[in-house]
Amino acid sequence: MEVVILPTSEDCAEIAATAIERLVHTKPSAVLGVATGSTPIPLYRRLIRGRHSDASLSYANVHAVLLDEYVGLGREHPQSYRATIRQELTDALGIPDHQVHAPDGTAEDLQHEGQRYEAQLAAVGGVDIQILGIGSDGHLAFNEPGSSLTSRTRLKTLTARTREDNARFFGNVNDVPHHVLTQGLGTILEARHLILLASGTSKAQAVRDAVEGPLTAQCPASVLQWHPHVTVLLDRDAASLLSRAEYYRYTWAHKPAWQGI
Ligand code: PGA
Numbered sequence: 001m002e003v004v005i006l007p008t009s010e011d012c013a014e015i016a017a018t019a020i021e022r023l024v025h026t027k028p029s030a031v032l033g034v035a036t037g038s039t040p041i042p043l044y045r046r047l048i049r050g051r052h053s054d055a056s057l058s059y060a061n062v063h064a065v066l067l068d069e070y071v072g073l074g075r076e077h078p079q080s081y082r083a084t085i086r087q088e089l090t091d092a093l094g095i096p097d098h099q100v101h102a103p104d105g106t107a108e109d110l111q112h113e114g115q116r117y118e119a120q121l122a123a124v125g126g127v128d129i130q131i132l133g134i135g136s137d138g139h140l141a142f143n144e145p146g147s148s149l150t151s152r153t154r155l156k157t158l159t160a161r162t163r164e165d166n167a168r169f170f171g172n173v174n175d176v177p178h179h180v181l182t183q184g185l186g187t188i189l190e191a192r193h194l195i196l197l198a199s200g201t202s203k204a205q206a207v208r209d210a211v212e213g214p215l216t217a218q219c220p221a222s223v224l225q226w227h228p229h230v231t232v233l234l235d236r237d238a239a240s241l242l243s244r245a246e247y248y249r250y251t252w253a254h255k256p257a258w259q260g261i
Pocket of ligand 1: 040133134136
């Protein structure tokens, strides 16, 4: 696991965007795993700027796959993650709508929707780079504490804390759905490169638990320790509780520039 501590979330966005642009240049049909929430917004803005300033960069053949979706919200509902990612990223990058994939929160057969989505992920060839945020309770995608470390895409119930954290997008906590479909931790581990972004002091404890704590279902994001290629990009505040911060800074400062992340 590579832990990179930078002054601001904009600096983190620059590193992640460079890795994504490098991927799309070398593999125009790349599969990009995307996350919703506030954390990746600086990255998405930076990617959109990058697309406009580099005429040789095309996302026309890229597939975007989402981590999760609210149950009960159709694809046109403004708070559905599918509508959100189109508005925040994929439309502006020029990724065609039929190449944006998400679990269907209105599927008639919710019990088997996870399996259908897993088959879809396999059909596009698996995820090349997966962007991740982290919940203040340590959740990864919508895998709340206690989620099996080998879980697959399935129905989950949100904690009260997550519903309160996400109430800002809905205006009222009562409007936040109780149920979601989410990629499992085992599903996420199959992406070839995981990039976790975190910013702000509200994430500092969860980041510490995930990066320096034990591997445990009580902190689902600690499962990242099991993956062979993980980059954790943190702003100063999100890194504020890490005990090995000095070592991570030293390592980054001495890394050969050609190596990338
Ligand atoms: P946030 O959400 O980026 O809006 O903080 C992250 C998450 O809940 O995984």
